Amino acid sequence: MTCIVHISADYPDAIRAGKTRAIANLVDATADCLEHQVYSLNRVNSASAWLMPGRTEILQRELGLVSMRYHAPPAGLFLIRAMDAVAAAIAADLAAQGVRPDLIHGHKLSIEGLAAQSLAQQLGIPFVITLQGNTDAKVIGARPDLRRRFGSVWHDAAHVFAFAPWIDRWCQSALGQRSTATTALPCILASEQILAPSSSEVCVSTAFNLDFWENKNLQSLVAALAIVRTEFPDLRFKIAGSGKQSSLQKVSAHITDAGLTDVTSIAGHIPAAKIQAWMNDSAVFALPSRRETFGMVFVEALLAGTPIVYPAGAAVDGYFDEAPFAIPTNSSDPASIAEAIAGSLRSNMALKARLREWQSGPGPRTFQLSSIADTYRTAIAGLIA
Numbered sequence: 001m002t003c004i005v006h007i008s009a010d011y012p013d014a015i016r017a018g019k020t021r022a023i024a025n026l027v028d029a030t031a032d033c034l035e036h037q038v039y040s041l042n043r044v045n046s047a048s049a050w051l052m053p054g055r056t057e058i059l060q061r062e063l064g065l066v067s068m069r070y071h072a073p074p075a076g077l078f079l080i081r082a083m084d085a086v087a088a089a090i091a092a093d094l095a096a097q098g099v100r101p102d103l104i105h106g107h108k109l110s111i112e113g114l115a116a117q118s119l120a121q122q123l124g125i126p127f128v129i130t131l132q133g134n135t136d137a138k139v140i141g142a143r144p145d146l147r148r149r150f151g152s153v154w155h156d157a158a159h160v161f162a163f164a165p166w167i168d169r170w171c172q173s174a175l176g177q178r179s180t181a182t183t184a185l186p187c188i189l190a191s192e193q194i195l196a197p198s199s200s201e202v203c204v205s206t207a208f209n210l211d212f213w214e215n216k217n218l219q220s221l222v223a224a225l226a227i228v229r230t231e232f233p234d235l236r237f238k239i240a241g242s243g244k245q246s247s248l249q250k251v252s253a254h255i256t257d258a259g260l261t262d263v264t265s266i267a268g269h270i271p272a273a274k275i276q277a278w279m280n281d282s283a284v285f286a287l288p289s290r291r292e293t294f295g296m297v298f299v300e301a302l303l304a305g306t307p308i309v310y311p312a313g314a315a316v317d318g319y320f321d322e323a324p325f326a327i328p329t330n331s332s333d334p335a336s337i338a339e340a341i342a343g344s345l346r347s348n349m350a351l352k353a354r355l356r357e358w359q360s361g362p363g364p365r366t367f368q369l370s371s372i373a374d375t376y377r378t379a380i381a382g383l384i385a
Contacts, residue, residue, distance in 0.1 A: 079111070108136055136170075184366075220288060309340045
């Protein structure tokens, strides 16, 4: 089988088992026809990170997974040196294990992509990258001094995958037009049930880890809902999510300040298997995050029969450009968020009718596990051929 070496800082490992499973799910879904070797990275900001940036250590080896840590300061300082050291350490480990991969996959252009490029050059094989919007846009934007190196990774990659179309557009603008097209490769959903839209009350729902309330833009969302309530006095607002007690207190304080305590309920953590049923009675799902790479919850809401309000230029932007039931909004402007939510409430039945048409057609297949796995396998097979 084709052997792919993955370099990722977002893979559950022996050091941090609680990392997102977005990449692990892709690896698992394609393990039937691809041989995967994952090098999972963990940055350490220690005294040696400043004295000896780039020092690497392999801490545990499992079947198909090597847990590594590398020493580097925060804010991307000594980033090139650290990633070149990671590449050298992986090359030495592959040689010691007698593994000769066919392809390297770096799972972010701006960090792991640097190591993937360096490793591919050492081994004389191609590399591919994934664009992860939140980190890639932030790091590339913050390091103009590294723009040439980022550009070389972008243009030298044999193929580029993107969690969502918006970050591909951003990179095309920032780093120049690539000679080959990027493949949109959404994250595999925790739940992909399709539930017909319901005839709901005037209910707005949202779901997020309460510890991230600031990035999820709760303050602007509740300010927007206070505006919406003047037009829809029967408004209900429900939140799914848990977090630290201090986070819950801050969330509750913002809700109180917005005058929404009497219409708001916080359900706590809802398991993935039940979140779509919880969404189904909502008129609209709204999450105007400040930064959002993809946001599986938006697609889960659509599959659950609930129109969405999402941040323009982030999250699922680019997947639903012509869809009336997916409404982009300016996340920095509560008035814009309010108008997007109010508009979805005014024409809710019509939006849900269009959403049902989308659910009944080919649209959902883009976000289903089998299709995502097929897309990845096909792209890899084309490269190897």
